[in-house]
Amino acid sequence: MNNNLKSPVNIPVEKIRPFEGHPYKVLDNEEMNSLIDSIQQKGVISPIVVRPLENTDDEYEIISGHRRLRASVKAGLETVPALIYAVSRDEAAVMLVDSNLHREHILPSEKAFAYKLKYDALKSQGKRTDLTLRQIVPKSDSNRTLSVIGESMGDGYKTVERYIRLTNLIPELLNMMDEDKIALSVGVELSFLDEQMQYDLLRVIEELECTPSYSQAWHMHRDFNEGTLTIESMENTLASEKPNQKPMCKVPIEKLQKIAPKVKDKDFEDFVLKACEHYYKYLQRQRSRDRDAR
Numbered sequence: 601m602n603n604n605l606k607s608p609v610n611i612p613v614e615k616i617r618p619f620e621g622h623p624y625k626v627l628d629n630e631e632m633n634s635l636i637d638s639i640q641q642k643g644v645i646s647p648i649v650v651r652p653l654e655n656t657d658d659e660y661e662i663i664s665g666h667r668r669l670r671a672s673v674k675a676g677l678e679t680v681p682a683l684i685y686a687v688s689r690d691e692a693a694v695m696l697v698d699s700n701l702h703r704e705h706i707l708p709s710e711k712a713f714a715y716k717l718k719y720d721a722l723k724s725q726g727k728r729t730d731l732t733l734r735q736i737v738p739k740s741d742s743n744r745t746l747s748v749i750g751e752s753m754g755d756g757y758k759t760v761e762r763y764i765r766l767t768n769l770i771p772e773l774l775n776m777m778d779e780d781k782i783a784l785s786v787g788v789e790l791s792f793l794d795e796q797m798q799y800d801l802l803r804v805i806e807e808l809e810c811t812p813s814y815s816q817a818w819h820m821h822r823d824f825n826e827g828t829l830t831i832e833s834m835e836n837t838l839a840s841e842k843p844n845q846k847p848m849c850k851v852p853i854e855k856l857q858k859i860a861p862k863v864k865d866k867d868f869e870d871f872v873l874k875a876c877e878h879y880y881k882y883l884q885r886q887r888s889r890d891r892d893a894r
Contacts, residue, residue, distance in 0.1 A: 611682045612679050646668065647680075660684070693717050697715075781811050786811070810838055
């Protein structure tokens with residue numbers, strides 16, 4: 601990477617393009633609002649990282665700092681400080697993934713697409729990946745590449761492979777994984793269903809208001825491979841009681857919000873339990889009064 605500029609340069613925000621296939625979500629949430637406030641008060645403290653786009657005179661593709669760039673735009677800045685690296689797209693992809701994988705909060709979908717992006721980049725570069733491995737080197741070139749990707753995160757090549765499988769899930773099922781409604785192992789099994797079957801399954805999930813267990817997902821994967829998976833069979837599979845399944849009390853969140861609009865979503869379980877406890881004590885007092893009145 602000779603010819604790289606090591607000092608930050610102020611670049612107009614309209615000259616910076618997003619990285620195509622960027623795997624990390626940039627959300628307009630409280631953290632973003634805090635970042636906007638910080639930039640408005642102190643400016644962009646840490647420069648973003650970009651690379652010059654091929655076949656253009658003065659346009660750049662962002663490698664690291666997507667949240668900072670978005671916050672800068674929303675804060676009204678016309679330019680942002682940036683470090684310019686003259687690297688190829690494959691090199692940029694590896695840099696992008698490595699600069700974000702160690703974040704405190706990373707969603708399963710983000711990790712899946714990050715691993716896929718880095719895997720494709722390393723395979724495209726055709727570099728020997730077995731020379732840098734400290735773990736047992738798998739036999740195939742593909743598995744050696746997967747091992748390199750997961751080593752910095754402590755993931756073996758099979759774990760990396762499982763995450764990359766998740767990129768075959770439809771967005772709605774991926775969102776359910778990000779919301780902890782579907783486990784990683786379940787998502788991997790469902791990723792082998794084709795797109796239409798996944799959307800059929802999604803409708804069944806919504807109608808029955810339940811998600812598949814690993815065993816149920818495994819059976820659907822097997823039935824799909826055998827050509828016997830249908831909407832009816834998915835309904836029968838999900839309707840069957842899971843091992844050690846306990847009765848669940850489900851209350852629409854909208855109803856609770858009408859009763860307690862100031863309670864945060866994460867506190868509703870505690871709120872409901874305390875409300876039930878209070879009502880139970882009320883009923884006990886009522887029964888005691890009724891006995892005394894006889």
